[in-house]
Amino acid sequence: MTDDREPTMTGYDQARWIDGDEPRYEPLLSEKDETTVEVGGDDGPLPDDLTRDDLTLPELSEPELARHYTRLSQMNYGIESGPYPLGSCTMKYNPKFTEDVAALPGAAVHPDRPDGTLQGTLELMAHLQDYLARIGGMDEVSLQPPAGAAGEFVGILVAKAYHEHNDEGHRSEVIVPDSAHGTNFATAALAGYDVIEVPSAEDGRVDLDALEAAASEDTAAFMLTNPNTLGLFERNIEAVAEIVHGVGGLLYYDGANLNALLGRARPGDMGFDVMHYNVHKTFATPHGGGGPGAGPVGVVEKLAPFLPAPRVRERDDGFERFDPEYTIGKVHGFEGNWLVLVKAFAYIARLGDDGLRDASAKAVLNANYLAERIGYEVPHGPFHHEFVASAGDQDAADVAKRMLDYGVHPPTTKWPDIVSEALMTEPTEIESRDSLDDLAAAFEAVREEDDETLAAAPDRTTARRIDQTEAARNPRLSWHDLAD
Amino acid sequence: MTDRYHQAGGTPFAPHTEAETAAMLDAIGAESEVDLFDIPESVAFDGEFGIDARTEREIREECGRLFGENDDLVEFLGRNHHGHYVPSLVDHLADRQEFLTSYTQYQPEITQGFLQALFEYQSILAEVTGLGVPNASMYDAATALGEAATLAARLRQVDGTRVLVPELLCPGRRSVLDNYVAGTDLVVETYPTADANVDVDALADAADDDTVMIYAENPTVRGTIEEHLADIGRIADDAGALFCLGSDPVALAILEEPASVGADVVVGDASVLGMPTSYGMGLGLFVTREEFIRQVPGRLVGVSTDDAGNRAYTLTLQTREQHIRRERATSNICTNQAWVALRTAIHAAMLGASGLVDLAETCVREAEALAADLDSIDGIDAPIHDRHHFREFVARTDRRAAAVRDDLLEAGFAVHVVGDHEVQVCVTERTERRTDDLVAAFEEAAR
């Protein structure tokens, strides 16, 4: 199916200054100024043997800096620049009012104050713990993990502590499907487990026979994303839970794809014992160019005593922090990415039950509509909030680069590798039908182009294709390295 | 509120009108949105969360009321979380949607701006530490310390099992470190301190061939400036261990350069620039030497060239990371603190070298002046450690410290209690105008 409209362009190359025919880019701060200041000496407050000799940094005026960073921003594509259908990343619009809520006076407090002086902060945390528990069907929630991978780490440490508490510390393996996020493997290894990878079945879901063969009395946990990274609901989830629980293991839910299930199904009802939420995905807190996010962890009752310290609870005389009885301790120096949690609270409160349910409906509607409008084959279904198309004979990474020329952000590519030349696409609920039609037009335009055009792409962007080999063979990580 | 786009019961952040939804369903060939879900009935959820939707205005009011319930205190608090004044420019630039709402720079051709900002952040860290390999951020100082320990465990250049940390290490930081080494064969042990500096003789006795890392802080958690950095570096070197130094970019503006005292890894909280006090939210700085580059955790921004021959920035050495190397990755970190790093870079650029040095010297002068003022009060000794101080210091109170703290809270000031008769007081340029009031309150509370 094709579309007859022309691909639209967005103007993210406006930061190029045209100097004759040559594009010229924003120089580094260090190329604008380098000022060296002597440290110490007679005027300094410290003896010279405790200080450095000097410090060299750029010194620029406020107007110069305002232009510098504004130009840099013009060389960057954000969610308000255009469609951002990155599979597995859930790039939603980030409501502005949540920024204002997080910036309210009174939110900026120090965590070492006594509980009695922090009642508002603790109350908001208690509400958010409660909201998340309800949404995930979990009994208790810790807000401490500062990112999804940190949430995974907490979940696996909690599982470990639980097994050790029950004299089952011999359990040494964590099972992970081959289609899982890389963080699942890395987290299990960080926690000291052997990682057992199980292949997916032909239909792209968990292979029950393979899981059964892998599960044993050495199994500490099985980590699963549902819907999985192909967007497919693991229809056999109850059988999966039976196998894992049957050998005494725990079932871990990776919350990366929770946006598909809001108000439709809950991990706790499917038999999951422990899960993390990615608030920067599901609850629309900004991705910030890579972070900060937050990765709260929910657990069933029997795991609650092992959660990180402190947690928040309500008492007769107000809210207080407390250490769970067998706590694993801490995974963050304080209590996580607080300002991100405030934004997540505000987003959930804005949507409420009906809005959350509508978000998953529109996310799934949009993914299905977009898949219908493009010619690339989607080998697995029925999918939910995202689908994985195959670029076929084309190189998926080249397809992505060429899509940049059509003014849209491309999908996640080449992963999961159970689909060849994967284009993992997640438009989220925020795209309108028109916008999806534009996106489809970009897909279709690229699909009809030859390999040569694709390999030469992009040519309408701020930077052309970047040489990854040069960057890796000769790593230069600061402006000091550019001098040589 | 109901309008064409926001039907009753819908999310306000999906632009579908009813007619469009119907047309889209029609194009797909589905009867309803519910039909698109492939969820077995036995696990489907048909209940309610019981979360009431509120309007934007209601939520702002609700949160304003909640935060209003936090006592209005002047915080003389630090101990690993410091709030300096953040210029307005930082908020306004960092909040530009192109920065705030973008994803990780996996498509560098359309994210040159953020990549350059992160490259500049890395460069600032390289300058203040003197070390060549800064990463693009960890979550916070505590997790950066944990990652430093796992780095030590992976390196071929060092072997052994012992990680030595000062007995004064903040319990939260220690707990995070313990969790990060849980999957390795490392054991964390403490070494003694003397007057809130490293006890060099005791450390030399403790360090041996089985030591892989020695951790020290400058300034220490009690605010003292460490006087034995070069000795610590030598002890680490003799033991064949890494010297990991905890610090922050304001302190490093004037204190001894880590590279010059033999530090192999520098960790700490970089959000002392760029972020106000944020209930402990931070930015883990992580810098190490070139020879360890392939074992570094987290993202790295490097320089390359594009097809047009122009300089271009890109994430590099990604094969270290979890999305490629999975269970053999150098860390499980994916989402990091990139946007905070952007804020830190803007703030540092705004201060420049002279502003940063000036700020750091203020942190020394104000702490020493406030300690002297408190020392003149009957019933208070300050500072109790005979050292130079940065931002904060510990004072001894004749009264029980908790009672002093409570009286100060009544008067509108917050300080730490760090012992039965010890309080810790932190002062920065943000609170310096209120030190006279604090001293007056101490005069009452000390009795």
Place this chain on the structure above:
Amino acid sequence: MSFNIPDDRRYLESHEWTEERDGTVRVGITDFAQDELGDVVFVELPDIGDDLDAEAAFGVVESIKAVSDLYAPIGGEVTAINETLFDAPELVNDDPYGEGWMIELDADGSLDDLLTPEEYEEQIE
């Protein structure tokens, strides 16, 4: 796509080649392996004098998209390493059987059990 598989060598399933040279055994990775990896950006090799066990990982080859362990085809002491690769890892791509060699071993066994060129060719088909 066809790959160069010289007749005078023996191979491992993990894509290393071995070549007998005057009492030592030289080891590198195959044309197929370098093509799968893409541009090689870094090579980590053992120290001269290290004793390797057969099938043990002795080093690492890293490209922009993958990292692979290098496996010893046979036990023995490392007698030489190709230090040129530290500064010029691209030699692994440009000349995998020649200048891109990696280590030489004083082998303590025979190469007869390794794959023949024909067997290796079958494996990568």
